[in-house]
Amino acid sequence: xxxxxxxxxxxxxxxxxxxxxxxxxxxxxxxxxxxxxxxxxxxxxxxxxxxxxxxxxxxxxxxxxxxxxxxxxxxxxxxxxxxxxxxxxxxxxxxxxxxxxxxxxxxxxxxxxxxxxxxxxxxxxxxxxxxxxxxxxxxxxxxxxxxxxxxxxxxxxxxxxxxxxxxxxxxxxxxxxxxxxxxxxxxxxxxxxxxxxxxxxxxxxxxxxxxxxxxxxxxxxxxxxxxxxxxxxxxxxxxxxxxxxxxxxxxxxxxxxxxxxxxxxxxxxxxxxxxxxxxxxxxxxxxxxxxxxxxxxxxxxxxxxxxxxxx
Amino acid sequence: xxxxxxxxxxxxxxxxxxxxxxxxxxxxxxxxxxxxxxxxxxxxxxxxxxxxxxxxxxxxxxxxxxxxxxxxxxxxxxxxxxxxxxxxxxxxxxxxxxxxxxxxxxxxxxxxxxxxxxxxxxxxxxxxxxxxxxxxxxxxxxxxxxxxxxxxxxxxxxxxxxxxxxxxxxxxxxxxxxxxxxxxxxxxxxxxxxxxxxxxxxxxxxxxxxxxxxxxxxxxxxxxxxxxxxxxxxxxxxxxxxxxxxxxxxxxxxxxxxxxxxxxxxxxxxxxxxxxxxxxxxxxxxxxxxxxxxxxxxxxxxxxxxxxxxxxxxxxxxxxxxxxxxxxxxxxxxxxxxxxxxxxxxxxxxxxxxxxxxxx
Numbered sequence: 001x002x003x004x005x006x007x008x009x010x011x012x013x014x015x016x017x018x019x020x021x022x023x024x025x026x027x028x029x030x031x032x033x034x035x036x037x038x039x040x041x042x043x044x045x046x047x048x049x050x051x052x053x054x055x056x057x058x059x060x061x062x063x064x065x066x067x068x069x070x071x072x073x074x075x076x077x078x079x080x081x082x083x084x085x086x087x088x089x090x091x092x093x094x095x096x097x098x099x100x101x102x103x104x105x106x107x108x109x110x111x112x113x114x115x116x117x118x119x120x121x122x123x124x125x126x127x128x129x130x131x132x133x134x135x136x137x138x139x140x141x142x143x144x145x146x147x148x149x150x151x152x153x154x155x156x157x158x159x160x161x162x163x164x165x166x167x168x169x170x171x172x173x174x175x176x177x178x179x180x181x182x183x184x185x186x187x188x189x190x191x192x193x194x195x196x197x198x199x200x201x202x203x204x205x206x207x208x209x210x211x212x213x214x215x216x217x218x219x220x221x222x223x224x225x226x227x228x229x230x231x232x233x234x235x236x237x238x239x240x241x242x243x244x245x246x247x248x249x250x251x252x253x254x255x256x257x258x259x260x261x262x263x264x265x266x267x268x269x270x271x272x273x274x275x276x277x278x279x280x281x282x283x284x285x286x287x288x289x290x291x292x293x294x295x296x297x298x299x300x301x302x303x304x305x306x307x308x309x310x311x
Numbered sequence: 312x313x314x315x316x317x318x319x320x321x322x323x324x325x326x327x328x329x330x331x332x333x334x335x336x337x338x339x340x341x342x343x344x345x346x347x348x349x350x351x352x353x354x355x356x357x358x359x360x361x362x363x364x365x366x367x368x369x370x371x372x373x374x375x376x377x378x379x380x381x382x383x384x385x386x387x388x389x390x391x392x393x394x395x396x397x398x399x400x401x402x403x404x405x406x407x408x409x410x411x412x413x414x415x416x417x418x419x420x421x422x423x424x425x426x427x428x429x430x431x432x433x434x435x436x437x438x439x440x441x442x443x444x445x446x447x448x449x450x451x452x453x454x455x456x457x458x459x460x461x462x463x464x465x466x467x468x469x470x471x472x473x474x475x476x477x478x479x480x481x482x483x484x485x486x487x488x489x490x491x492x493x494x495x496x497x498x499x500x501x502x503x504x505x506x507x508x509x510x511x512x513x514x515x516x517x518x519x520x521x522x523x524x525x526x527x528x529x530x531x532x533x534x535x536x537x538x539x540x541x542x543x544x545x546x547x548x549x550x551x552x553x554x555x556x557x558x559x560x561x562x563x564x565x566x567x568x569x570x571x572x573x574x575x576x577x578x579x580x581x582x583x584x585x586x587x588x589x590x591x592x593x594x595x596x597x598x599x600x601x602x603x604x605x606x607x608x609x610x611x612x613x614x615x616x617x618x619x620x621x622x623x624x625x626x627x628x629x630x631x632x633x634x635x636x637x638x639x640x641x642x643x644x645x646x647x648x649x650x651x652x653x654x655x656x657x658x659x660x661x662x663x664x665x666x667x668x669x670x671x
Contacts, residue, residue, distance in 0.1 A: 203419060204427040210379055210419075211439045211512055212412030215404065221438075225429045301496040302428055 005297065013290045020282040024275055025068050029061065037269050038081055077279070078272030087272035091258060091280060097167055098250070098257030102242050104173055105180045109238070113185035114231070117192025122219065124197060132189060139186035144245050148179040148252035165254035176253045180245045184238060191234055195227040202226070229300050232292055239288035243281050327354035328552050329378070329415075329520055333390035336373055336382065336576075345623045347373060348576040349631075350390065352650070355520065360546055360553045362563035362584065364599075365573035366620060371556045374573075375522045379417055380407050394520070412443040416513035420525040422505035426497035432508050433493030436477040436515065437470065443516025444476065480511040484541060503534035510541065517549065524556045539566050560603055564588060569656070572596050575620060575631035578650070582657035592657075592664040595632045600669070630662070638663050 028034070035051040036043070052058040056067060071077065077087050116136070120129045155175060156164035166172050199205065200223055208222045209215070247259035254260065258277060265273035297304045336348040348370045355361050363371045376382045378392055378399060392399040394414060402410060411417075419425040427435060474493070481489040484507040497505055506526060513521055523542060527535035543566055546553055555567055563570050563584060571581035572595065580593040591597045598616035618635035627633055633643040642662050650660045 203421060203425040206381055207419065207425045207509070207512075208427070208438075210381060210411055210417040212408050212410075212442045212516065213438065214408050214442075222427050222430075226427070229429075300429060302498050 006294070009290055009293055013286045016286050017283055020286075021069070021072055021279065022065075024278055025065060028271055028275065029064075033057075034271055037271075072279075077276045080273050081270050082268060082273075087270075087276045090273055091261065091276045094256065094258045094261045095280075097255065098246060098259060101167075101173070101176055101180075101250070101255060101257060102246060105177050105184070105242060106238075108177055108181040109184040109188060112181070113188025114192050116185070116189040118196055118219075118224075118227075120189065120193040121196030121200065129193075133193070136186040136189045139182040140190070142182060144179055144183065144248045145252055147182060148175070148249055151175045151179060152252070167255050167257075172253075172255075176249050176255055179249050179252065180242065184241065184245070187234070187241075188231075188238075192227065192231055195230045196223060199223045199226045225299070229296065232295050232299060235295075236289045236292040240285055243284065325356055328357050328395065329355040329554075330393045331374070331378070331391065332393075334374065334377060334392065335387075335389040336370075336377055337387040337389075338383075339385055339387075342624070344387070346576065346626075347623055348377070349647075351573070351576070351578050352390075353571045353578055353581055355552045355554060357519070357552055358546065358550050359569060360543070360555055360567045362567035362570035363554055363556045363573060364558065364560060364563055364570055366558060368620060369573040370576040371558075371573050372524055375417070375524055375554060375556055378522065379411060379415060381417075408442075412439060412513075412518065413516040414518055415520045415522060416516060416518040417522040417524065418506070418509045418513050418526050421529045422502055422509050422526075423497055423529075425509060426505055428497055430496075431493065432481075432495055432497065432500070433474065433477060436480060436493070436508065436512050437473045439512040439515040440473040440476050440480075441469070444473070476515070477511075480514055481508070483514070484508075484511045484545075485537075486511075501534075502530050503538065506530060506534075506538055507541070510538075510545070514545065514549070518551060520552045520554070521545075522554045522556070525558070526555070527562065528557070528559075535562075542566065560599060572599070575626065576623070577631060577647075577660060578658075579632065579660045580658070582653075583655060586655060586657055590667060590669055592659045592666060593632075593661045594636050594638050594663075594665060597665060597669060598635075630660075638665065 031037070034055065035048045035057055039047060039051065049058075056064060059067070075088065079085060080087050080090050083090075116132050120132045123129050151162075152164045152175065155162040162174055163169075163172050164175075205218060205222055208218045213222070243259075246257065247262055249255065250257045250259035251263050258280065261273065262277045264270075265277065331354070332352040334348055334351040335346060337344045337346050351370070351374055353361070353363075363374065365371050373382060377388050378394075380388075380399070380402070382388065388400055390400070394410070399407075399410065426432070430438075477493060478489045481492055486492050486504060486507055492500070492504075492508075497508075500508070509526075521542075526542070527538050530538065539562065542553060542555070545551070555562070557563060567584050569581065569583050570587055571578045572587070572593065573579070574595050580587065580591065580596045587596060588600065591600050595616065598614070601614045602616060604613060616635060621627060621631065621634065627644070629642070629644045629646055630636070630639070630648055633639045636643065640663050648660045648662045650658045651664075652658045
């Protein structure tokens with residue numbers, strides 16, 4: 001793969017992030033007068049004026065934008081209106097908790113979803129396939145917030161075996177991970193199944209069988225590497241839905257992560273924190289898609305060539 | 312000509328390499344089982360190139376797929392397929408894996424999509440050599456933990472040997488830059504080159520029978536001639552038999568020793584290529600040959616075979632060709648004609664075969 005391909009991809013990712021930064025600026029200004037939002041409608045005009053002066057809200061909009069952009073690039077994203085700490089710091093201390101939940105969820109999703117999909121495809125139209133796919137549709141149909149509450153009701157309230165809130169022990173992971181991984185694993189199972197089915201019908205699979213390669217090796221060495229290409233493509237969406245699912249799940253289980261912070265910050269009108277959180281989510285999505293793009297070219301030699309020709 | 316005649320003489324003295332008799336194939340469809348092959352029988356003799364000819368959908372490809380057991384496992388196969396007195400239809404998965412590539416190899420119509428797009432040519436050819444050649448490979452089951460190191464070393468050596476063999480094979484099938492080619496991916500090569508790679512992979516196990524399923528249909532005419540020439544020369548060099556499946560009679564005339572004409576899941580005429588081209592007996596074969604442009608005769612108009620092939624679920628009770636036949640008798644509507652054998656291995660399934668006077 002060519003170096004130019006990388007540079008171009010990275011450049012595009014940076015451009016996307018710049019657009020998102022601008023979008024956040026515009027969206028937050030459109031949401032009304034920040035000073036009024038913080039102090040409420042009853043505030044006296046003198047306090048409002050002091051606040052506007054302090055946050056630079058009384059400058060012309062283009063000047064505010066230039067200051068904002070230069071601050072962003074200096075890593076200064078403002079202070080939390082609530083406790084005056086650096087917004088970046090407030091968000092950063094929540095990241096490890098969110099990440100640890102995401103890793104576990106991603107591992108469970110992939111370890112269940114992909115093998116289930118492969119098995120379904122290999123035993124296409126049998127009982128095993130139908131049972132797996134019925135379960136997948138069920139898993140897909142249950143909304144996150146409902147499953148979470150249902151689990152709390154059963155395991156915490158009725159049977160009292162699992163903690164309903166917090167993140168202190170491995171027991172705390174069980175319900176949030178089930179809540180998030182159910183729908184994700186279902187998506188992966190269905191997608192893997194259809195990808196595998198399509199690949200297994202390709203002429204090169206027939207060639208591999210005809211040249212005397214044992215079936216297990218045909219699956220492992222010929223079908224799976226090809227099926228991996230479409231599966232990696234949805235991994236980009238997967239990261240996105242993990243983040244979105246995380247916001248809901250963290251709130252249901254009072255998980256002290258970024259998702260929960262986002263909701264509290266929105267409720268408290270802590271604009272700087274909201275801004276940092278959104279930027280963080282955007283950057284991780286863009287990065288995930290960049291990685292998917294690069295992995296795609298690495299897995300499929302045809303794409304690799306196509307892309308270097310395109311440049 | 313001479314070569315072909317001696318072939319047919321040798322043929323009568325030797326035992327067939329592959330003997331197919333009464334082969335039937337049924338597919339399960341939502342409306343029930345549909346029979347696509349109605350009892351096909353033919354023999355392939357050592358060193359012979361047999362052309363299996365017919366329109367698309369007549370069952371030539373599924374016949375060859377049944378021999379290799381490559382059909383959907385839900386298809387029902389009946390009859391007998393004997394390869395050197397071994398019944399291929401009763402082989403278990405293990406036996407099939409051993410047979411495929413080593414005894415019988417196969418090449419396909421579209422070489423580009425028949426090669427795995429994410430593996431290099433080298434990897435695919437080496438794989439074929441590893442699974443089929445005489446180079447000793449340690450079975451995974453033998454691997455004890457202590458021996459692993461030794462086995463790894465051994466495998467490296469054998470993979471190296473397989474690489475050298477792969478280069479030799481690619482060289483043999485006429486690929487110029489073999490070292491370069493081993494590193495390339497199928498999409499980087501032309502169709503003709505890919506078909507050469509397919510042939511090289513098929514040769515890896517030194518099979519005694521090669522099934523070529525329309526190997527040149529997807530290629531342009533000059534490449535087609537080169538590939539056919541390659542196949543012919545390989546037959547002579549490696550003394551293997553070939554089943555060449557095609558719908559192109561000119562390919563048969565150029566390449567094959569004997570031929571079998573299929574129509575609607577049945578073989579309606581078989582014999583030597585000269586025999587059938589000089590004097591086709593079955594009205595369908597006559598029609599096919601009459602629709603060919605000839606360089607040796609002045610023809611004003613090409614004659615098509617009128618009508619179309621009946622669908623598998625509405626096959627007539629009698630002879631399948633009866634509705635399109637211009638010499639049909641009353642009996643043709645009622646019963647299917649059984650194959651009758653004549654001299655030189657010629658056989659016809661027809662109640663009213665035509666003799667002599669074949670002139671377009």
